Amino acid sequence: MLSYIDLERPTHHRKHPNIKVSFRDSGQLGLVKTPTIEGVIGARVLDIHCRFFTDDIPYGLLLAKWVAEQLDIKTLHLDEWITWGQTLREEHWSNEDKTIEMMFCMNHKELTGLPPSHGIDNVNDILD
Numbered sequence: 001m002l003s004y005i006d007l008e009r010p011t012h013h014r015k016h017p018n019i020k021v022s023f024r025d026s027g028q029l030g031l032v033k034t035p036t037i038e039g040v041i042g043a044r045v046l047d048i049h050c051r052f053f054t055d056d057i058p059y060g061l062l063l064a065k066w067v068a069e070q071l072d073i074k075t076l077h078l079d080e081w082i083t084w085g086q087t088l089r090e091e092h093w094s095n096e097d098k099t100i101e102m103m104f105c106m107n108h109k110e111l112t113g114l115p116p117s118h119g120i121d122n123v124n125d126i127l128d
Helices: 002-012 019-025 051-070 076-089 102-107
Strands: 036-038 044-046
16 A cells, blocks of 8 residues: 555655545545435435445455455454345355355356356465
């Protein structure tokens, strides 16, 4: 992230002293709005069909979770995001014990980017 700040200065003429200020005051990040749609009674509701739910969780966070499981690393925050997303989308990416629900994921290979769906069953095969 510090390299990001170094790059941001010449390309966007920013003078952010740290990452927190950079995120808080970023004009570009400020343009990214929470994806919502009009709900049944006219109120805005979260769009669970937006890229975050269809790509970022199953092809990003779930992949990171798979690597972490392979390396026996705890992922408390990832677990929260994955559980939240699967609850909203009524999908089943993880079990109650927060491990990946491989049967669901392998039966729905088109929904995730997990390496086993591409024949890679060992984290060492992707680390080289």
